[in-house]
Amino acid sequence: MFYLDFQKANCKNCYKCLRSCPVKAIDMRSSQAKIIESRCILCGHCTKACPQNAKSVHDDTAAIEKLLEKKTVIASVAPAFLASFGTDGFEPFRAALKKLGFADAFETSEGAAAVTLEYKKLLMSGEYDNLITSACPAVNRAIQLYHHDVLKYLAPVDSPMVAHAKILRARYPKATIVFIGPCIAKKREAAESGIIAGALTFEELTGLFSKRGITLETADSAATAKPAARKTVAGDKVREVAATAEVSESSGTALAAKFYPISRGIIKSFDKFPEGYEYIAVDGVDRLSSALEDLKNIKGVFLEINACEGACVNGPCAIPHRGGIVDANVRIRNYTNRAPKDVAAGYPSLATTYKPMVAGDRVPTDDEIESVLAKTGKTRKCDELNCGACGYATCREKAWAVINGYAEVEMCVPYMREKAESLGNVIIENSPNGIIVCDEQLKISEINRRAAALIGQASPEYVFDCFDPTTAFKAAESGVGARMDKLRIDKTDKYVDVNIVPLAKENSLLIVLTDVTDKVNYDAELDKVKRDTLSVTDSVIEKQMRVAQEIASLLGETTAETKIALLKLKNAMIEDKN
Ligand code: SF4
Ligand code: SF4
Ligand code: SF4
Structure with missing residues (x-):
């Protein structure tokens, strides 16, 4: 199933997406980036890095529009909505979703509150040397695929999205649940959950709003005209499908789970901190691997990890808000401080298992690596520049990718440049x-x-x-x-x-x-010869003319004398006859 890929782009010699990919899940052959599904953790980092904006996300819009026509659909909305849409609270957003055809919409932070309680239970059990949060599906997938050593620390708890879907399902057994958020990874998580019918990104939702002419201002006025608590706004359609309310909404622990989409948000959602742990937050894919590696050697850490720098408010399908990440943080803080706390009580079991996964790549032998390195002139250790221009951090990583069929030998930029230069030099020097x-x-x-x-x-x-x-x-x-x-x-x-x-x-x-010296000299020589010949010819002609004239004049004299003699002879003969 395709969740994310690149559109046709001019990728030649770019490799920016590959450089930004923490797990090198991009096939760069034939000058076109292509995501390797089995390796990708769907962090979306590459699509943000692409200067040609060649992002292509699996679009659930049409499928969800169909669901909205036929079914009673409830939306679970990630709390990052506030940063992307800039609304004043949830009600305008909820009203807009209802105009779109959703039976109702609720904040995923309700599920997050339950997840926080589960984390607290695990921390207090004393069974974990370290505990890693499980709210970010990209991080969870990274651990399952690439960090088996620390998989035992990944909290065996559903993500807030799945937790909320379970809560909503318990409350409205016949409803269809759709998640709405800024994240691509949640599309795959939703599909694999078996409980969520689809996941819309904020970008897709914006498209749907504009297609139906729904603006959040309109929603604002509707919300102002009819402010409502959850049960009255929920509407007839939802009440119709709410066969039993298994989840109590009035009792339980109130937690500030609306903080979840910002950096350190999970830690902020705790009302009390179980002792024996340092509470550390790390965000951004760049730090993901090193943080997980560090965890192998230490104990007593509660590690909150988000793949996105600045957490979910900066997700790959968030709508960039004019105030940027700072404004997003301020909005979430203001909203969380003034809105009712998220209540977690009587929720269904959120236990889950994160199993190890394998990407299925081939592990090359040293000889194979050396042979690929040699193809780009790297026969000594010092030839391995590890410059990263090919998108891989080291020459050996790139050789691994070539062997696995994800990269081409020619992607080594310094080698190709040197080759082109030396070829060019040979041609120029021998011209x-x-x-x-x-x-x-x-x-x-x-x-x-x-x-x-x-x-x-x-x-x-x-x-x-x-x-x-x-x-x-x-x-x-x-x-x-x-x-x-x-x-x-x-x-x-x-x-x-x-x-x-x-x-x-x-x-x-x-x-x-172009050297034409010989030709010029030859032409000059030829010219001289021509000129000499002409001059000789002229003098010969002149001489000939002179001779001819002399002959002519001699001939003229002789002729005249002959004429005179013959006349004399004729006259003499005439006289003799008479
Ligand atoms: S989404 Fe993340 S893991 Fe997947 S290819 Fe892009 S950067 Fe790599
Ligand atoms: S970032 Fe990746 S997909 Fe975008 S143009 Fe560069 S190589 Fe192609
Ligand atoms: S020298 Fe070539 S193979 Fe090595 S990192 Fe740089 S571009 Fe990649």
Whole structure:
């Protein structure tokens, strides 16, 4: 069953969710984060960390809307509602839920009060060296999966949500119970409880309110017009299903269980502290593991743990309130101090068992780990940077994930960078062309050997140390590529074609120098040969013309003389004939 996952996101090289996950329950292969159901404790920390807000929570809205149509549904509302919705007390909230179709709504703190009493009993029994609270399902799952050594300290008591559901069920045997709160982990806990029909997050509830046009202001006025004690507001529908009231509401111990959703809230709910224990609160997934590890070596600690920093008011599906966590604390304190205490009496058995669980991962051998490490060039201990860039705290943890099919070798950022750089360097250094990379002020950041040889300087600082920078400046300003053909480098007497490519993303210019010296020299030689040939041709033609003219003139004279002689001969012959 899917409770939480990520939508399609651009995860390449991000790994922020993985870094924030206390139990590394995220599969990062193919550049897309995916939650590993069997490992996940549903703390929701990763979804808060995601910069692309790629959270996808299993949505119970449609199913609960259906329930509201056909059944008599009672809501158990986590006391964190005050921080998320900013209402003045529970009544406006309750009225809004009734408009939505709930038969009635009650505060889960009633269940929490019973849970506190159970904790007190366990503390007073003297049977526990330490006792860990069981109110946070994410923490409970973390202990069941990953901290078997301290499982014996986890209070064998239902969470306040399940406790309240049991109380409501005893009171209204035919009612369907739905939990409403800021927590994703409670969705799974509700499904596994066998007593809660569904769990709505505050985010889902907000969606339902706006879909039905219900505002809490409207609810406020309704509540002002008709303030009511639980029994009268409960309404006909609930009275109809309340076959027997097994739970007494008028007697018992009054506890400040409305404090539960804030840090140290469980400890604050105690009216008296059983002796022999230090009462310590730890919140935030970052401290979860170390706190549980510490417990192995000490005795006499009552440990209140919440996976969320600041406890449930800061849950993964809480509605961020403008005053933040401080405002949330103030609201809860004010409300708890002025509202009636939560009464715990005559409730059903809240005993439960938290069994050890296994995530089912493979435990790799040392050789397997070494072989994966070697794939990213980590053959010596000092190669293991343990930088955390891949999302895992150590290189060995990441190797474990690769072997289990949760990660890819290529996620090692320093290795991939080094590889890309060395590949890039090989290509650049072996290029037949000169390559220069400079910034927009033409300050050179990279120059390969070929470019240095062409310009005759090993490490020039600026482009204008190499050649006239006018065209390069224009390219940098306009962002449009430019070229200069057959540019002469005076220092080396080389000719280069210069191709200037602006790299917008990098705010840089790539300048490629192609050596065309041979071609330029060949062209010049060819030109000279052509010019020499022309000049020779010209002189030959001139000479030929001269000869031709001489021949012509000689030929002309001879012809004239011949003509005269022949005429003379003709005339003589004519005279002879006469
Ligand atoms: S919900 Fe918590 S345990 Fe699950 S993947 Fe996210 S950070 Fe990890
Ligand atoms: S935090 Fe995780 S899910 Fe979000 S973009 Fe980064 S890698 Fe993807
Ligand atoms: S060196 Fe690589 S494998 Fe090791 S922690 Fe850093 S990114 Fe992860």
